[in-house]
Amino acid sequence: MIEFKNVSKSYGSIKALADISFKVANGEFVFITGPSGAGKTTLLKLILREILPDSGQIVFDGADIVGLSQEEVPHLRQKIGVVFQDFKVLPERTVRENVEVPLAVVGVNPEEWEARVDQVLKLVGLDKRTELFPSQLSGGELQRVSLARALVVNPKLILADEPTGNLDSETADGVMDLFEKINKEGKTVIMATHNERIIEKYKKMEIKIKEGRIVGQEKVKSEEKIEEKEEEEKEEEKKEEKPKIKVRVEEV
């Protein structure tokens, strides 16, 4: 689906990405993790061709997107659904109109709009909110609009840049459940996040970035592995507790 081959990107003297290489296969769910300023957003911007790398290749769907002409960039973006931390919904359009916009962009026959919009709004649970404006929605609902907008054109890849960054943990879980559902339906998801709780909870492939370099790449964490880890942690806790008891006994 997507492959980074020795990609580097600098902003002046600041090295945002240094010789990054990784592959994401069709249908995978990948977390790009790392602290703020690690290069996560730069990586997503490179996939969207918002910026160009200084060197290296980015292959999407079998084609090197670095060499695309400016006229071809919109066609690349039409194949990718994007979800942003700050939602980026159009404030003067209703929920339905926001979701209709990508259909108009891609050139889908307007007769098909209603059915497709209804389908994705039902999927994200906004089928009762179609005529509301963004100012009338909560943060979680806005993120769902953003997700519905990304999904409506049936893209091959969903990019999400800190989609839970502005949400409380309960709402974030709701949004993450949706991403998981979408992924199970066969969509590839690349999500930049630094939310440790989400990374731990959703057990996906993880590419860790620090100071523009990949510092770790973990395959899908199996439930057994997590259970093992949890058991290890419990045992460690018990070990730490034993001396305390001993001390108490002595004291008594």
Place this chain on the structure above:
Amino acid sequence: MNIHLNTAVGYIKRSPFQALAALFVLALTFFVGTHLAALVYSSGNILRYFETRPQIIAFLKDEITPEQVSALQNKLTSDERIKDVKYVSKEEALEIYKQATSDNPLLSELVSPTIFPASLEFSVSDLAFAQEAIDEVKKEGIVDQVGFTASLGGEKTLQDVVGRLKTISWYLRVGGAFFVAILAGTSLLVLLVITGMRITTRKGEIEILDLIGATPKFIRSPIILEALIYSSVGTFVGWLLAFLMWLYATPNIVSYFGDIPALPKETLNFVLLFLIILGGELIIGVGLAFAGSFFAVSRARRNK
């Protein structure tokens, strides 16, 4: 409704004063433009009338014979510079006089055909030949005097009449075109400013559309469409106001100019003339809208 049209209408509804300013300036431009176009048409027609139909009249002496008249008539007819040669007898001259003084029958009762000279009336194929034709006819023995029918106010020769009309027409065209050019320039600037403001206020929206894969054409479409709505509505309103004024004034204009076809006398032709003017103005209006919005969009892209 088409998504671009819907967006453009939404833009207009959200900033009604901006829309009114644009419409007012454009309507004013095309109001003046319509007047100018109608005036240029009328002056052109009047000028053409005098240029192509200079009626020269050779008044004949009383004692001439029909053979002499016929000989001169043939001579004039065979001259390539001269056309429409017509003999007007004394009786016919009296009839013309009676018609001209029909509002005062006393004047015609006091005269008899004998006091009117017979004449040969003719026109020239080109105004440049008029003076030499007059000079040549004057030398004919049977000709008493030579005159011309066109006179606007004390002109001594046909060239004076046409020269004066040409001057009026030139001032009308150049002055009017200059004035309309200034108004069109103002309209272009207003469209440019409004489109520029629209791009600035919609920067976030443009950014989102860009990220979800909208082509530059898709992003530009509602902005250009908005400018097109301003220009077409402004053009139509300006034209309509001017058209109504001309419609009201036409009966007086037509009766003032009489035979001179300053404006079409038939309603259908009159409406057709103004529809042609509207068509031309809509093309100019669309051109202004495209130019204004394209300048603004390309400027915004340069500053991106």
